Amino acid sequence: MAAPTIVILTGAGISRESGLHTFRDPDGIWARHRIEDVATPEAFARDPALVQGFYNARRAALRDPAIRPNAAHEALAELDWRWPGDLLLVTQNVDDLHDRAGSRRLVHMHGELAKARCLRCGAVGPWEGDLSPETPCPACGAAGGMRPHVVWFGELPLEMERIEAALDDCGLFVSIGTSGAVYPAAGFVREVRHRAETLELNLEPSEGSHLFGEARHGPATVLVPAFVREVLARWG
Template sequence: MAPPKIVILTGAGISRESGLHTFRDPDGIWARHRIEDVATPEAFARTPALVQGFYNARRAQLRDPAIRPNAAHEALAELDARWPGELLLVTQNVDDLHDRAGSRRLIHMHGELAKARCLRCEGVSPAPGDLTPASTCPDCDAAGSLRPHVVWFGEMPLEMERIGQALEGCDLFVSIGTSGAVYPAAGFVREVRHRADTLELNLEPSEGSHLFDEARHGPATQLVPAFVRDMLARWA
C-alpha cells in the first residue's frame, strides 16, 4: 500500500514556542499597531516609512539568536526528509523557522519576512536587514520600489493553484497551530473533509476544530513530534 499523500498547514502557534509573537498576543508587536496602518497596500502607499519600520522590527526579532526552530519545526523537517510519499507543508507564517529547521517541500503562502519584492520589476530578493522608503532593488536598481515580501490584508496568498492541487489529491490534511479564523487557509479543511482524513494539532480548539475527524490539543512541541514519530513508524 502506498503511503498517504499529506498536506500540512501551520500557523503562528507553531512559532510561538520559539518566542515569536502572534497576531493575537495582547502584548505583542501587532498589539501596538492597527492592521490598517501597517498591513495593507493602502498603508504602504500612504506611510511607507511607518510600514517599513514595523516590518524592520519584526525582522530584528527574527534575527535574535534566541529565536530558533523548536521541536515541532524540527519534527516536520524530519518528516519532510524521510516521508516516502507526497508531502506539502504550507505555512501561513512569514518567519523562516521551517526553512532553518530543514523543511524543503514548503510553501510560504503569506510570503517571507526576510525577503523584499520590487514594485517595478516584481523581483523577489533577500532582505534580512532593514528596509527604508529609499531602498534600491538589486535586480533593476530602482530606488524606493522595495516592499516587504509579505501578503497584506486584501491581497491574494501565494501559490494558491499549487496548494489547491495538493489539497485535491491529499489523503491526510493536518492543521497545526492555527486559529481557524484566517481565510483562505481556514477553509482548507472544508475542501478536503469528505475525501481525506483530517487532524488538528493545536494548543486549544480552533474556530474550525469541529470540522476535523480528530483533534489533539496541547503544545506543538509535544504533539507534533509524537505525530511524526507515529507516521514514520508506520510508513517510513
C-alpha cells in the same frame, strides 16, 4: 498500503514556542498597531516609512540568536525528509523557522519576512537588513519601490495553484497552530474532510476544530513530534 499525500498547514502557534509573538498575543507587536496602519497596500501607499519600520522590527526580531526552530519545526523537517510519498508543508507564517529546520517541500503562502520585493521590476530576493522608502532595488536600481515580500490583508496568497493541487490529492490533512479564522487557509479542511483523514494539533480548539476528524490540544513541541513518530511508524 501506499503512503498517502500529506498536506500540513501551520500557523503562528507553531512558532510561539520559539519566542515569536502571534497575531493574537495581547502584549505582542501586533497589539501595538492597527492592521489598517501597517498591513495593507493602502497603508504602504499612505505611509511607507511606518510600514517599513514595523516590518524592520519584525525582521530584526527574527535575527535574534534566541529565535530558532523548536522541536515541532524539527519534527516536520524530519517527516519531510523521511516521508516516502508526496508531502506539502503550507505555512501561513512569514518567519523562516521551517526553512532553518530543514523542510524542503514548503510553501510560504503569506510570503517571507526575510525577502524583499520590488514594485518597479517585480524582482524578489533575500533581505536581512532594514528597508526604507529610499532603498534602491538591487536588480533594477530604482528607489521607492522596495517592500517586504509578505502578503498583506486584501492581497492574494502565494502559490495557490500548487496548494490546491496538493489538496486535490490529499489523503491526510493536518493543521498545526492555526486559529482557523484566516481564509483561504481556514477553508482547506472543508475541501478535504470528506475524502481525507483530518487532524488538528493546536494549543486550544480553533474556530474550525469541529470540522476535523480528530483534534489534539497541547503544546506544539509535544504534539507534533508525537504525531510524526506515529505517522512514520504507520506508513514510513
